[in-house]
Amino acid sequence: MWLHLLCSSLLLITTAIIFSTAEDISTFQSIADGETVVSTGGTFELGFFSAGASKSRYVAIWYKKIPVATIVWIANRDTPLTGSSGVLKVSSPGILVLVDQKNTTVWSSNTSSSAQNPVGKLLDSGNLVVIDGNDNNDTEKYLWQSFDYP
Template sequence: MSSTQNLKDGDTIVSFGGIFELGFFKPGESKNRYLGIWYKTVSVQTVVWVANREVGVNDTTSVLKLTSSGTLNLYNNTNGVIIWSSDSKRLGVNPVLQLFDNGNLVVWEKNDNDPIGPGSLASTYHGWAAVAVAVLVVENLISALLQPAFNAQHFSSFQCYLT
C-alpha cells in the first residue's frame, strides 16, 4: 500500500505467500471492530496483532492511511479522530506498507533500486533489507531494549533506520 491508497473496512492486505492478512475484524460477540493481522489459512481466525486494541470502533467507517512521511494512522471516520498511530518520525519520499510472510508489517521507503517489493522472497534480499528483516523477526526483544517507555498502546511496533 502506498501513501496514495487507504485501507478501508472490508479491504485487506495479504502477504505474498498468502500466510497472513491485515484488515478490520470483529472478535467473537464484540460490537467493536479492530485493525489486526491474522493467519489467512487457519479456519478459526487467529489474530496475532491488533493496532487499536484499547480503542475499538463500533462502525465500519474506519480507515488506515499511510502518510507521505511514513506514519500509519488509523482514523475513526465518524469524527475524523486518529485512534492509533505508528508515530514514525522519519520523513520519507515514497513510503510503502507491506505485510511479509513472517507476519511483520513494515513501512519502508521505495525507490527504483530497492530489492524489496511485492513478490520478493527473503532469500533474495541483500544489503540493508536482509538486516531489516532479521531485526524485525526479534522485534519484541529489541523494542524492550531500545524503548524503556514501551507501552501497551504501541506494542510490537518500533522504528529501525539502517543505512
C-alpha cells in the same frame, strides 16, 4: 521445437506476471474496513475484525490459511473503533494512521525518519512494515515495523 520454445516463453512471462501481481497485493497506502491485504506468500492477512458479538472494530494481522481466525497482532487494542467505517492509511512522512468515520485519529504509529513515497507492506513473516516505496533495493530499511510493538 519452435512450439516448445514458444510455450516455455509464455510460461515464464505468465509466471513473472503472477509473481509481480502477488507482490503488489502486499503493499498499500490505505485500507478501508472491509478490505484486506495479504502477504506475498499468502500466509498472513491484514484487515479489520470484531471479536465475537462485539461491535468494536480492530485492525489486526491473522493467519490466512487457518480456518479459525488466529490473530497475531492488533494495532488499536486499547482504542477500538465504533462502527465499520475506519480507514488505515500511510501518511507522510511514513506514519500508519487509523481514522474513524469523522476522520479523527484513533491510533497511529511513529517513525524517526521520513520517506518520499511511504507505503505499508505485510511481509510473509507476519511483520507489518512501513517502507519507502521508491527504495525497492533496500527492503530491510523499515521506517516502522509491527514486530517492535507486540
